[in-house]
Amino acid sequence: MKVQDFFERDDVTRIKSDQQATLTRKEEKRQIRLFTDDIKNLHAKFLSEKNKIPYSLYCNLRSFLVMN
DSSP states (O other): OHHHHHHTSTTTEEEOSOTTOEEEETTEEEEOEEESSOHHHHHHHHHHTTOOOOHHHHHHTOOTTEEO
16 A cells, blocks of 8 residues: 555654564554654645545554654
């Protein structure tokens, strides 16, 4: 999915440096990611890449790994 792939890019989020900072969902253990910018600014960046999605849906499609 475009939104989740966008959130996992290194220019949008970064991996939390603590090795213990992992989450498990559906038996998949993954490292927590943190935003590099405000979510509204990232939504504007997402729209500038020729994607059209409302802000509310954009926020709802955020991956469980990405935190503020």
